[in-house]
Amino acid sequence: MRTMRRTVDRTAGKVMSMREAVAAFVHDGDTVSLEGFTHLIPTAAGHEIIRQGRRDLTVVRMTADIVVDQMLAAGCVARLVSSFVGNSSAGSLGELRRRVERADPEPLVFEEYSHYGMVCRYLAGAQRLPFYPLRSYAGSDLPAVNPGIRKVTSPYPAADGSTEQIYVVPPVQPDVTIIHAQRADHRGNTQIWGLTGVQAEAVYAAEKAVVVVEELVADAVIRADPNRTLVPAHAVDAVVVCPRGAHPSFAQGYYDRDNAFYRAWSAISKDPERLRGWLEEWVYGTVDHAEYAAKLGEEFWAGLAVGEALSEPVNYGRRL
Amino acid sequence: MRTMRRTVDRTAGKVMSMREAVAAFVHDGDTVSLEGFTHLIPTAAGHEIIRQGRRDLTVVRMTADIVVDQMLAAGCVARLVSSFVGNSSAGSLGELRRRVERADPEPLVFEEYSHYGMVCRYLAGAQRLPFYPLRSYAGSDLPAVNPGIRKVTSPYPAADGSTEQIYVVPPVQPDVTIIHAQRADHRGNTQIWGLTGVQAEAVYAAEKAVVVVEELVADAVIRADPNRTLVPAHAVDAVVVCPRGAHPSFAQGYYDRDNAFYRAWSAISKDPERLRGWLEEWVYGTVDHAEYAAKLGEEFWAGLAVGEALSEPVNYGRRL
Amino acid sequence: MSGQRAGGTGPVTSSELLSVVAARELACRRTVFAGIGLPTLAAELARLTVAPGIEVVYESGVCGAHPSQLPETIADAVLITGAEAVVSMPTLFGSVLQGGHIDVGFLGAAQIDRWGNLNTSVIGEWERPSVRLPGSGGAVEVMANAREVFVVMRRHTPRSFADVLDFCTTPGPDRALADGIRPLGVGVTRVITELGVLARDGVGDELRLVAVHPGVTVEQVRAATGWKLKATDRVTTTDPPAPAELRLLRDDVDPNRVYLR
């Protein structure tokens, strides 16, 4: 059986730079999902989308936070699909509020869901279902402002014999999903630990998927723990190596959350001039994320460094 | 914050013997799910159900294999819900065929699904949904013999504007689900690696859940790798320590599959007398699984021993 | 390590009072779905007092956290390291929450009405609001699926305790039933504010004032409420935090006063 071990590069060319990946997979007018629930937010990808000047995007993201506010301010986004539009628990998203409250500088089409509504949209997209049922929205005003939220009658009687209705949401199938992860191999087998959010479903829901990683690792690292692979290679189209690319969010085991920046963002984004200046300095003013990270400085990164808390190995076994 | 680390035994009494667990959680007439897709099949639990003489059970299991054939032969089962009723790829289940083909010695009510139909029934049960949609069954004869398989009309038009229909299955909510796993802590936090099948969903679907493990481990072992916990403590009612309890199936990293026994079962089960003799010797004739395992002998177990192939640790990080 | 208010003596802050009152209400509860802040403090204090077996499930997917330090967000890395389990969003919302495993969910809101319906979406019209709020997050799911819901509102004003919500993001079971759907839980059962405690038993009940905090009158609460607030026959006065409760809260739960502002 030695041939079964031969390494065949069946996915030549998946590894590319962020510039190449955004150029290849994000187009004007696309529906782009950026996922990562407070952990592993693909900020560096958002910044590259800004640098490349994409327009008219529909952004799909459960927690629309700082990176979305930045993409809004840069004029990339015409439509937002989300279930939480706030700066974490640290305050407001200034640009988002100006767009929604005053159409300033232009209107934003907003599709409002709840968290599980978004999760179910990804599940339906990943599973190629026409809808996904959930026990939310009964009595809410959300269906009145979001025609995507509808009702279905169950074909099974309820316990008391009555007819049962349930709300459903439609699938979301982004043109591209971009996620950030701790590591992947060159084929795109992607391993994530800590909070895993809805990343796997967002990838499976999409037409194309870009995985941004802290580290590109040897096949053997991935294959030593196949249960840790949340996104298999067959679902991935591009692998981008971008250390610290989730800042100001965190990467479990790599660097901590930059809580100070979250707190600062409410004030930065409240003032359009200041926000513009921030983008000029940190996004347009850097050629790529490596320059952005370097500009923050090693002393800064030392402040977000984390110590070691290693998992214990498990035995996968070997035939004797 | 030292108090947050205090160990509070919030689940006193979950750890019990197999005899106690089956006595407490499996009753005549119950719907019992036994899951484990070829890996980690809860055989020892099935044998204890036989020893305690349970009757009129509805058994829910995707792959109804040897342990189900044994429970059928022991007269425990009145109704079977399954998507594959064969002895793996090694042949037939003699008792099951006699029951279905000739009602010998008594009829068996059989609800036939496909694998994903069963998965979706567990998903609906776990998620408390009235139904779960899937792209199976269109044109199949299965809905004609299984009234549980029905159709729903999507409230969203298809891409071509037409009305779309999809099949759905009803939830299954077993009185108890029993699974086998590599390890758990005393609270019931359960870690599984290798094939993970539908175990987590089967547990969440059930009213009560019993987890049978190869090893009871210290809290610190579980907590060193929280992503490995597929079944959290809040979903578990009993933890049973039963090494080698998945024989003749396997436990990744603990012992290999007993392929010879699978091959032998087709012949054993074909002859009702021989099958009866097997049960007398190996189930009724042993007081518990420890005796069953000891009876097989250490030489036998040495033949199923596996070597080491350890996963590499990942860093969860520690605040500095 | 501990701040200037260490120990069981000294003036009680509003945060401390709210935390202690909420903790008492958690007696004998098993699982709590909570965000960071006062709910975390309340759950941790309850674990040390009236609910030793309580498990906090976080919206980020962490179950059985054992943080080395008080977490700053629901996704703080210190919640994950050393936790008993971390589950994905589909499992958290589908199997844990919608599956019916949560006894008490904690929620906040910009507006609440007399039936415990909540608004976290907008002030003004949804289409062009005067204030765009963050929206539901998982609140719709917590209300629909937790057996009961506690709401903590620091500010008790006629605007936040509204006669009519500007928008109902998160409906209680009364609205769900009117929409033809039977919910799992009973909705909001306790509202803990800076002034006192409102309560309702479930479907069909209005929130009623059941307790005022020391120094607060029933009339003050009524004046701060946007609807004609009913009260129980015997409105009690909240027992002030006991020295033992304060000591635990100040010295053990939040010695650095991250949330005990």
Place this chain on the structure above:
Amino acid sequence: MSGQRAGGTGPVTSSELLSVVAARELACRRTVFAGIGLPTLAAELARLTVAPGIEVVYESGVCGAHPSQLPETIADAVLITGAEAVVSMPTLFGSVLQGGHIDVGFLGAAQIDRWGNLNTSVIGEWERPSVRLPGSGGAVEVMANAREVFVVMRRHTPRSFADVLDFCTTPGPDRALADGIRPLGVGVTRVITELGVLARDGVGDELRLVAVHPGVTVEQVRAATGWKLKATDRVTTTDPPAPAELRLLRDDVDPNRVYLR
């Protein structure tokens, strides 16, 4: 290590012929959903010849296996150790298969009809069958969701190539469309048997004989088929396994002849 038939010479067995023919059909395919046995051999041979990038996904949830030995079952522990990913059943059937990531699914059956519909449930009446077969397993899902399906049938008899199935467990797209549902794939496109190869392009097409194995006549195949089998205008004769193919199969893929019976 290798058996008595090592190398590229010597008589070709039926298993070897079926494996080589199936492997050739996998040219340029990306993902294959396969069980253990001939499909595994075919996929592995294809990887070494016409489809170097092919990935086999197993019904047990293993993706990108690199087994140290030829697996005996789809859940063999050697498939898991060293694999690239192991996914749960909901992910495997929901996201991978129903999500449309499988190019070719391999299936077997007790009975197949001219449209590629399959029976794996019963011989006789479902309610009281003369033979109870294992049932669908994941076959219903493979047929409904893989872009195309290859069927390998060792035995080519009028009973197994049935005019009318005793029971349709696993319907092809023609039956799905008649039921009002549009399937993702085109159903069975190739049936590889001990006698030859049948093919159809998709919905609306009957299986037609396109090739006979060396030494087999068209009439023999017709006589072994339970319906009036059509043939293409030019039925070819299968190219016998080339020495290179045989050498790879015998020396590299299955040197211990686990499946090359």
